[in-house]
Each structure stands twice: as structure tokens, then as C-alpha cells.
Amino acid sequence: MQVYSEGTDLANDALSLEAVTKRFGDFTALASVDLHLPRGEMTCFLGPSGCGKTTLLRLIAGLEAPTSGRIRLSGQDITDQPAHKRQLGMVFQSLALFPHLSVAENVSYALRVRGHAKAERRQKAQQLLELVQMPDVADRHISQLSGGQRQRVAIARALALEPDLFLLDEPLSALDAKLREEMQVEFKLLQQRLGITTILVTHDQREAMTMADRVVVLNGGEVQQVGTPLEIYRRPANAFVADFIGTSNLIDCEVVDSHHVRAHGHTLAVAELPDGLAPGAAASVSIRPEDVRVHAPTGDGGLPDRGAGCLDGTVAFIRDVGQSVELYIDCGDLRLSSHVPPRDKPDVGQGDRVAVELPAAACRVLGP
Template identity: 50%
Template sequence: MTNTHLNIEAVSKSFGPVTALNRVDLKIERGSFVCLLGPSGCGKTTLLRIIAGFEKPTEGRLLLDGADISEVPPHKRGFGMVFQSLALFPHMSVAENIAYGLKLRRTTAKEQRERVEELLNVVELPHIADRTVSALSGGQRQRVAIARALAIKPKLFLLDEPLSALDAKLRDNMQIELRRLQQKFGVTTVLVTHDQTEAMMLADELVVLDHGKVQQAATPTQVYRQPANSLVADFIGAANLVQAEIGQNRQLAIFGNSFKAAADYEPGTAVNVAVRAENISLRPAQANEGSTGRVVFARDLGAFKEWLVSVKDQEIRVRGSASDDSEFQVGDLVHLTADPARLAVFPVD
């Protein structure tokens, strides 16, 4: 039996001559946390607005539990949404903001009071229920907006980059809080973000979009370790794309290390090889050793170390652990070794 909650079927959206979405197919499972991720202009916000009902697809349809909702107006879809601007009512108290959707649905005063009290405790704001939102901190306003969206027990919980305006520490704390709330209520959630770290941390499924198309939809681990193409590999994480050619016996040489290509490519095929920064190791180059590079940038970030190494007119990013004793400096000649088990090979487009 399928557990698909929202089925997006061949959805396209055009704005005049511009195609924002091109036949997007996506199944969102009940209770899952899905992140729509991609560069600016990739179509992720347009897709979220179509799900919410603020935009109508040019083609295709949306099925919620098997029912076509493509023509259903936003206020009748029963979805909760948190906007980037939060869109709270500054003249209302915290409790009044949270209860707003319940009042529109004409729930009883008792039900409103009980639901507001429950959510105030969940987001840990019962002590400021009567305070106006204009007097709140950024993190408190975020929690009020989330509580308001959850108050109506939404069929879908939609978020449009709601944490982007927060400072780094508060944002990290709110990411944890958001994931905990989603798991507590078990609500199917779709989040738009351009932040890879945020998406990797929150999502059950990552949907990477570019040029209006889904490039890959999979778990964060799968997207990171087994990217579907060079575009996904380049966008997610610190990946190096190295051009190479399949040799005899399907051997592939990267940084002077030869290994058998995992994919079944013919000799002479030009390929891109995605090499994650943490899957490259460095050692001092020996005299007259081939396949060396020169360190052109070095930094210690506490949790890890990073170097940029110039190899044949390409700068390769390398990342080492904090426990790595290597102290390579700018100007040092080094030899690079890639982990063949962690490489992804794609044909050149």
C-alpha cells in the first residue's frame, strides 16, 4: 500500500517565455520532511507556491491523498505555511497570532484556548503569551510563526526559507527545534532552502532542482555520496570536478592514481570525476615526482583544515580533520591521493 501523501504529476509552469518548471514529477511521503534545494532561479520557490495554491501550474496536476487539488484555492487546502517574512500581526499578542487560523475556522473558544496553550508549551513560550510580537526577539518570532502554522493541524506544513534572516548560532538552534517539532507532530513538511547544510540536517528527502527540473530526489546521504550528475555533485558539498578520459581496460587516472572506473565507459570517453574535498589526502611531494600540486591557500577552521592546491591550472579543494597533523603552507609542493571508493564519474555533457 502506497504511503504517498502528495503526488506532483508532470507539473510545468511558464511565465511568458520563461519556463520556471519543466514537467516535475515528485512523490512526497506522509510524515516526511522534504527539502527543495537548488541555486537561485532553479524553480524551488515556484514549486512551493504551486503546492500552496498561490500559483497554478501551466500543465500537470497535484494529488493530495489521491484527490486532485490543482484548482483548489489556497485557503481551502488546509495547509500551514511559514513565509520568509513570517507575516505575523505586530499589533496582536503571541497567543492571538497563534489562534488566528483557529478563529478563521470558527473553532470554539475552549478549543482555541487548549490548542494555543499546547503549542505555547511546545515552543516554550508560555511566559510571553500576552506580549505583542513586535517586542519579541528574532528566534521568538520564528517560533510563534511555526506555532501559528501548526495550530490548524495542517495537512501539509510549507516553509519558504523561514530561517534565512537569523544569525548563524540562532539559525542552528532553530533548525534543531524545527526538526523536533516536525517529528513530534508527524506533519508532512516541505521546506525551500538554498542552504545545503540546513537541507542535509533537516531532510528525509532532498529534492535538488536546476533549470526547472528535478536533478535528483533521494536521501541526503545518497545525494551526497551518489550524486545523479555532475551538477548535483558540484552543488552539494565541497566537490571538485576533474576532467579525465577513460583509458585502456577502462582505467581512470586522477592525480596520478589509476583505478578502474565504476561505470561501464568505453576507452577514450571524456568524463567528469567528482572528488569530495574530504576524500583527498595530501603528503609532501618527493623530488622529481609527477602529479604534484602547489598549495595556494591554507586555513585552519578549528573543526577541520582546508587547502587549495593548484594542479594543472585547476584549484583543488582539500579538507582534513582537526586531528590531522599536516601543516602544509602556501607554496608547498604536495602529492594528492583520491579515495577511489568515493569518486563519482559522469559523462561530459
């Protein structure tokens, strides 16, 4: 399994994890994790609940100690370094702002703890509030701010000590959907402007696809794949990634030869096979719904024949969700979904016979 995408430059690491393992008693939360995160990028740790992403973030922050393995920040071994000595900024899901302090006092709190003069703290707080586009709220109390404003204050506070690494633990999860999407874009633009190396923990695939330069997909305490959002989506490393990221038609199959597989009695053409899969091997095919093409009957009522990868089916259900139309097609005991823009919807209805085309170039064969 290819965990890293091609062309990954391991010499430009801001953060490296080498065979990091974390156990809690008999439970292994993380198993021999190797990661190399380039400086200046935003990396998202993505996976289902319990996959180990928050534990991994806490190890990097120094809030937990690894059972084995090493953690290096800009080449320096920080494995045994306490959290307060690591040059990190962190925003928690709860934000953890002080309600009895003003906005400026919250932002500059870390500077106050480190003994910086009051005038210096005030100046730094004002600079950071301008950075997060809140220049006029320095003297307000936290209770006077909206959810989005509190989020920005937490970000400004985490930036006060000019950290080498910025850690975010699902910081947008408490916001409503519209504000959350606005903050995703705002924070990504801020991160790009600052060029600060950032790690974001999320279970939200859309958030990861929107914000990340690269995504680390975890499951069961193991790294499944590392790559850009588009690589993860278009070239999943295994069936778990294909199923977890976005929506996919995932079809069990058997390899016929280097360009064909057999699935549910149908022969499908594919562009390539992963290494190590010989004829007769069990595998699965992943094809995204937007790549599945549905063809209405021809003028004489027959179905178009487009060769291997074109199946006869019946429309089981149609759902119009505004930005796309979703068609669910039964091809014998195989159900496939197709998503098309409203303007491209074929002229078919529920119960109609159709031809379903699965283009070879879009069929990704995955090992067991």
C-alpha cells in the same frame, strides 16, 4: 540519470506531482516535474536562486495554478482546489504576524476565522505555545518577542488547523547564524515528534543537510536528483549536483576503460562508470576535499608512489579554519583541494612538493 534513490516507496506518498509544468508567458519556470513525497518526512527543495523551488511550493499551496500536470495530496487530486480549501499550514519568509494582536490571538487566528469559540481558541493556542516551548507568552504582543520567538509563533499558528502538509518558505533566513542553527535543530525535533509531512524551501545547503529526510535538488526548473542528504552528497547524479552540494574537486576527464579515466595528463583509477559511458567518452570526476589525501615527502626527500590516482604537486596555499585545515595543491594545470582535521595535517608548508592521492573508491565519475 537516476533522479530517485534506490528503494523509493511510491505507494506511501503524502504528496504526488505528475508532470507539473508552470510557464509565465514564454518563460518556463518548471518543466514536467514528477515528485513523490512520503508521509511523515521532511523534504527540502534546494537549489540556486531562480531554479523554481518557490514556484513549486506555491503550486502545492494553491497560490499558483500549474500550466499542466496534476497535484495529489494523500491520493486526492487538489490541482484545481483553491488554497483555502487545502489542508495546509504555511510559514512565509516574512512570517506575516499581526502586530496588533497578542501572541495567543496570532496563533488562534485561523480558528477565529472559522468560527471556533473563544475558550476553545484560547485552549488550542496555549497547547501550541507549549508545543513550541513558549508557554508563558500568550498575552504578549509580537513587538515584545525576539526573532526566534516570532519564528516559533509563526510555526504554532501554521499548526493550529492540524494540517496534512506543512510548507516552509525559507522561514529561518532572517535569523542570525547562531540562532538559525539552533532553530534548525529545534524545528527538526518538533517535526519528528509530530510526524507531520513537511516541505522546506531553502538555498542553504547546510540547512537542507541538517533538517531533511530527503532533498530535491532543482536547477533551471528541472529536478536534478532526489535522495537522502547523504546520497545527494556522496552519490551526486550529475556535475551540477556535485558542484552545488558542498565542496567538490570537479575534474574534466576522458574515459580510458571501466576502471580508469584520463584527466589533465594524469591517469586516475575509479571504482565504476555510469551506464552508457564507453572508452573515449567525455566525462568528469567528482571527489570531495575530505577524501583527498596529501602525503609529505619521505625521509630521502622523494615522494611516495601509490599507483594510479597519486599525483605529484606543489602546495599553493594553506588555510586553517579551526575545525579543519584546507590545503590547495597545484598538480600541473590541475588544482585540487584537501580538507583534513588539524591533528591529521601533513607536515608541509606553502611551496612544498607533495604526493596527492585520489582513492578510486572516492572518485565519482559523472556523465556530461
